Amino acid sequence: MMEAAIANPSVSIQNLSLNFGVMSVLKTLNLDVAEGEFIVLLGPSGCGKSTLLNCIAGLLDISEGRIFIKGKNVTWEEPKDRGIGMVFQSYALYPQMTVEKNLSFGLRVAGVPKDEIAKRIARAAEILQIEPLLQRKPSALSGGQRQRVAIGRALVRDVDVFLFDEPLSNLDAKLRSELRVEIKLLHRRLQNTMIYVTHDQIEAMTLADRIAVMKGGVIQQLDAPQTIYNRPVNRFVAGFLGSPA
Numbered sequence: 001m002m003e004a005a006i007a008n009p010s011v012s013i014q015n016l017s018l019n020f021g022v023m024s025v026l027k028t029l030n031l032d033v034a035e036g037e038f039i040v041l042l043g044p045s046g047c048g049k050s051t052l053l054n055c056i057a058g059l060l061d062i063s064e065g066r067i068f069i070k071g072k073n074v075t076w077e078e079p080k081d082r083g084i085g086m087v088f089q090s091y092a093l094y095p096q097m098t099v100e101k102n103l104s105f106g107l108r109v110a111g112v113p114k115d116e117i118a119k120r121i122a123r124a125a126e127i128l129q130i131e132p133l134l135q136r137k138p139s140a141l142s143g144g145q146r147q148r149v150a151i152g153r154a155l156v157r158d159v160d161v162f163l164f165d166e167p168l169s170n171l172d173a174k175l176r177s178e179l180r181v182e183i184k185l186l187h188r189r190l191q192n193t194m195i196y197v198t199h200d201q202i203e204a205m206t207l208a209d210r211i212a213v214m215k216g217g218v219i220q221q222l223d224a225p226q227t228i229y230n231r232p233v234n235r236f237v238a239g240f241l242g243s244p245a
Ligand code: ADP
Pocket: 020, 025, 043, 044, 045, 046, 047, 048, 049, 050, 051, 052
């Protein structure tokens, strides 16, 4: 299917391939994400979603292709220089540090001034409603609270692009739907670019401006949720979305 070109994409992935040894995991992939867009990468386990996200983050070296963020070729830039914030499935908080220290640690390392750090933490804590938790350790938090803190760590970095890798998949159904709503509100408020990986069709349908349905390291279809649902391009997409095509 032909896609209209996006002028000044926030993230542009061009002919990206990634091989692990002889195994080709991402196959000449192309994806342009508009400024402020919420893109969901949806597909079954093993289709290459996390690998693609890790390539964008700079955590994996790609085999071929180029990655641009805000017009800059970041293909060989360090993760910290890419202007992205990443939230993983497992919370990856520092267990010995309070929530506040977890939020400030990266900023202190990066040399952000103290008063600026305080300002950013106050803002993130307000947005994520974690003000009462700032002096607690992660062990004293619920799963949902920990994941809020993990999102907060990306938030305080003041980045343009957020990458989420199945951030809700360790949570129970009720928390999952609550946090889904919060992530949606967060995006409305920040209006930043989000690339969100999930294998959950409901998450994809409710969060995405556009969904990229992946299978075997290839994007099968990239379209608005309704279009994907109503006009799947092939049986795989139809079956995965559960629509009656
Ligand atoms: P998803 O996130 O969609 O579940 P992944 O991106 O984690 O899928 O994995 C895609 C494929 O790459 C899988 O077949 C997986 O086994 C393989 N893979 C992932 N990471 C590595 C690695 N470090 N070394 C070798 N193979 C890997």
